[in-house]
Amino acid sequence: MIKHFTSSACKFFTLVLVFALISFTNYAQEISKDPAAISAGQALFNANCKACHRVHQKLVGPALAGVYDRTPSIDWIKSFVKNSSAVIASGEPYAVKLYNDYNKTQMTAFSAFKDEEIMNILAYVKAETDKGPEPTTNAGPTPPTGTTPQDGLPSSYLNVILIGMVVILILLLVVLGFLVSALKRFLDQKTLSEEEADVVNPTVTTGSIFKSRGFVFVVVFVTAALGFKAVINGLYSVGVQQGYAPKQPIAFSHKIHAGQYEIDCKYCHVGVMKGKSATIPSVNICMNCHNQIKSGTLTGDTEIGKIVKAYETSKPIEWVRIHNLPDLAYFNHSQHVNVAGVECQTCHGPIETMDVVRQHSLLTMGWCIDCHRKTDVNTKGNAYYDNLVEIHNQSKKTPMKVEDIGGLECSKCHY
Known part of the structure; x- marks a missing residue:
């Protein structure tokens, strides 16, 4: 009897122990x-x-x-x-x-x-x-703020200079008119010969206007000013490819992938968080999805077929580079994206709305410097900046900008 009771008690406590372990495991994984x-x-x-x-x-x-x-x-x-x-x-x-x-x-x-x-x-x-699911809307993705393409800075300055020069020319003509009028009144009080009278009171005709030195000067001045502006604009545009949107070997749409399906940029551009270059996605990354999606409604079977063919033949797709800085300039994606927390759209514009990708920003040295002058340093949660922020706050009341930590030093980008 005692033996039977002991055996039943052991079984009971074993069940209790097992139940407790299961409950503890489920609780631990809650x-x-x-x-x-x-x-x-x-x-x-x-x-x-x-x-x-x-x-x-x-x-x-x-x-x-x-x-x-x-x-x-x-x-x-x-x-x-x-x-x-x-x-x-x-x-x-x-x-x-x-x-x-x-x-x-x-x-x-x-x-x-x-x-x-x-x-x-x-x-x-x-x-x-x-x-629960969010209500669906037909509105497309909203372009991020601050991504409107910028007008060329040199062009704006040149327009101001040209207008200023025209204003100065008009003022000179007005002053010259007053001088001529005063001189004429003075000469009218004198007794003039016939030849001198013709000079003081000339007969004005259309031909004489076009042949006059003043008209020729105005025409030459305006032509030279417009030509100067065109030359300077051309010089400033050397190496600037804003708006460049080449045709690619496969009609890949960022509007569909990044916009409609909200695929994170970092999934395809795997180097953006850890390297200088964001890297162009390999065919293997494309096939992670297109192993299953082998026909499309918006891109078409032909375009997806090119991806599948490249995968089956192990031949890389020869994408055309769009954003290209000169070799003398150093830019690191990971420093800006991983450390500074800069969004892709800050430089590349509303990429999630582009069927054909274009260069959105100027990407000139002046454009980068302007960004470094205006952008606050992302110091949140980074003890590296604690001393710098403390020193900065002792001398300035404005937030610490990139230029305050050496963002305008030549050796940052040229070495």
């Missing part, structure tokens, strides 16, 4: 509602997941709303995110079903993701799921 975790998850989602997934709509992959409820477990999600092919190869039913439902397209493996990062992404997905 999806966070902390705003910091949601914000971190949103950044990770936009940089890594947004190219193929949305929370409330199907894209390349399934909509992620409620994914934590319909999948076997959160541990399953972590395993699938880190190595989907291994989970599918194991024969796990839900993974195999996903694989077959989406044309046997395997999700990119994010093996570098930590469990905490995946949980942050789930925190963002859950927060968006709880919000």
Whole structure:
């Protein structure tokens, strides 16, 4: 009897222990509602997941709303995110079903993701799921402020100079008219010979006007001024390719990819956060999506067929470079994007509205210097700037600009 009671008690406590462990595991993996975790998850989602997934709509992959409820477990999600092919190869039913439902397209493996990062992404997905889908509107993306193409600075100055010169010429003519009038009144009081009278009181005809020295001077002056302005404008435009929009070997539309589907720029231009160049996307990046999307409604089968052909033949696409700084100038994308937090549209304009990409900004030295003079340094959360900000605030009451930390030094861009 005692033995039977002891055995039953052991079984009971074992069940209690197992239940407690399961409950503890589920509690430990509870999806966070902390705003910091949601914000971190949103950044990770936009940089890594947004190219193929949305929370409330199907894209390349399934909509992620409620994914934590319909999948076997959160541990399953972590395993699938880190190595989907291994989970599918194991024969796990839900993974195999996903694989077959989406044309046997395997999700990119994010093996570098930590469990905490995946949980942050789930925190963002859950927060968006709880919000519900946003109402759809027909309005296109709003171009960011401060991206209106700038007029050429030299042209504006030259227009002012030209107007000033014309005003000065008119004033000179007025003064000359007063002098002539005064001289004429003085000579009228004198007794003049016939020849002198003809000079003082000439007979004005159309021919005499065109042959007069004053008219010739005015014509020569205006012609020379306009020619001077045209020459200076031409000299200032050397090397400036604002508005340049070459035809590309494949009619790729940023309006569709970055605008309509909201694919993050960093997903395709992978070097922008860590290198000097933003890099041109490889065919493999294109095929991450176009393994499944092999026909298009806006771009056309022919254009997507070119991508597939380039992928199958391992031949790189020969894109035409649009933004090109001279070799004597050094520009680092990661310094501006990763450290300063500059948005792509600041320099490249409303790229998400462009079917054909064009050079939006001047990209001249003067344009860069003007930006360094006006832009506040992004010091938030960066202890590197603490001493600089303290010293700056002792001498100035205005925010610290890029020029205050050496942004106008020649060696910053020329060395």
